Amino acid sequence: MIELKSPAEIEKMRPAGRFVGQILTDLQAIVDVGVNLLDIERHARKMIADRGATSCYWDYAPSFGEGPFRNVICLSVNDAVLHGLPHDYTLRDGDLLSMDLAVEVEGWVADSAVSVNVGEAPESDTRLIRATREALDAGIAAAVPGGRIGDVSAAIGAVAADHGYLVNTEFGGHGIGRTMHEDPSVPNAGRAGRGLPLRPGLVIAIEPWFLAGTDRIRHDADGWTIRSADGSRGAHSEHTVAVTEDGPLVLTDRTGLTATVGA
Structure with missing residues (x-):
């Protein structure tokens, strides 16, 4: 069932959006060569606990994973792009790290x-990350009343095609509000003018993720981490966006936020 939020309910979502944005801002400030993924997990966990908030990932056990998930953030390195489990890995120069979290x-x-570069980044990684951010911006711009979900999907897919990337549609965006995953699904490729009409009050997570060399994925033995099938790198960008009468409202916008920790 698709739940449209009232303007007052969208306002109530702002604190969660700002807090998620602040966590990612802080985590970007500490990402560096020599930092262990478990330290990033611990920092996110402390911020959530100190705020009295709740991680949507802790104990998450969907059909596609081997749950329950026992971390508060997904950390995916290099050819891993989604659902990466934080583990004892120290970041190296040239790594590409994707960080994804949802908080109530x-x-x-x-x-x-x-997604962020660690240390000196190869141009191919910078280009890949930039493409996901451009696709996210394009998807957000299409999230307007009178449009359709297919317009968002088509906008994302067009950016991928412009950069020469293929698109995997097994995992994509989704509705969000009282829970992390609500209807509707928001694929990262589609046909403009098709799908659910975009009405004020619809809140969706738009999340383009691309792989540098393929649209095929494989799963690690941990049952969670998703990697490119060919070993090429992946990048992931996502925001929570409300469709309003005045246009798209990015609830997780990090513009103007500054880190509360040092690198």
Whole structure:
């Protein structure tokens, strides 16, 4: 069932969106060569606990994973792009790290993801990350009343095609609000003018993720981590976005936020 949020309910989602944005801002500030993934997990866990918030990932056990998930953030490195389990790995120069988390604050959820370079980055990685961010911006721009879900999907897919990337549609965006995953699904490729009409009050997580060399994926033995089938790198960008009468409202916008920790 698709739940449209009232303007007052969208306002109630703002604290969760801002908090998720702040966590990612802080985590980007500590990502560096020599930092262990478990330290990033611990920092995110402490921020969530200190805020009195709830991780949507802890104890998450969907049909596609081997649950329950016992971390508060997904950390995916290099050819891993989605659902990476934090583990004892120290970041190296040239790594590509994707961070994805969803948090509930006072009954409302926000979900966001960002990919970052570690140390000196190869141009191919910078280009890949840039493409996901451009696709996210394009998808957000299409999230307007009177449009359709297919417009968002088509906008994302067009950016992928412009950059020469294929698109995997097994995992994509989704509705969000009182829980992390709600209807509708928001694929990262589709046909404009098709699908669910976009009405004010619809809140969706838009999350383009691309692989540098393929659209095929494989799963690690841990049952969670998703990697490219050919070993090429992946990147992931995501925001929680409300469709409003005035246009798209990015609830997890990090613009203007500054880190509360040092690198």
